[in-house]
Amino acid sequence: MQETYSFGLLALTSFFTLLNPLGTMPIFVSMTSELPEEQKRKTARKAVVVAFITILVFAFSGQLLFRFFGISVNSFRIVGGVIFFLMGQDMLQARLGKIKMSEKESEINAYVNDISITPLAIPMISGPGAITNGIVLMEDASTFGKKLVLVGSIVIILALTYVILISGTRISRKLGPTGNNVLMRLMGLIVMVIAVEFFFSGLKPIVQDMLK
Incomplete structure (x- = not known):
């Protein structure tokens, strides 16, 4: 039971x-600033659902990919x-990925879709790091x-992501630029620590x- 709790904590963090x-x-x-509140919620909800499906598909099909391409989990x-x-390094320097946004569509629904x-669901929410994490943790x-x-951890974090996105305007206003940068640097440091653990846990068996 203790091992399961530790695994769940690792998955959540x-x-x-x-x-x-x-x-x-x-x-x-910034991308939804001109949309009405209901459309903002619809955009966030759809992005989170697509991200969940993407991570889950890769997590459960990881073994098939390993066997097909002849690669090892290590x-x-x-x-x-x-x-x-590399992701943690960018976050530690408070660099956000640059998103090239096309001109606004004539219909709001087309723009939301x-x-x-x-770029919200893929690659911003379910990027290569999250997909890789899902495959490796499913193997473990x-x-x-x-x-x-x-699966429960993924659901919890994505539900929290939805809440943060729809509350984004209020949170950004309260944190301010300095607060946002500090939080991103802190998360970047945690990502880099996880990266070292992943790297050496794969390197040691090899x-x-x-x-031998």
């Missing part, structure tokens, strides 16, 4: 930092560690209980096999 809802929030606010951990480290899937989930905990 890693997905929160990698999904980075506080980093996505200012971009969501190699994936190393690559994932590198990806996380356009930005909710790309050796029991059915752990798999349920993993080095041991080489020495």
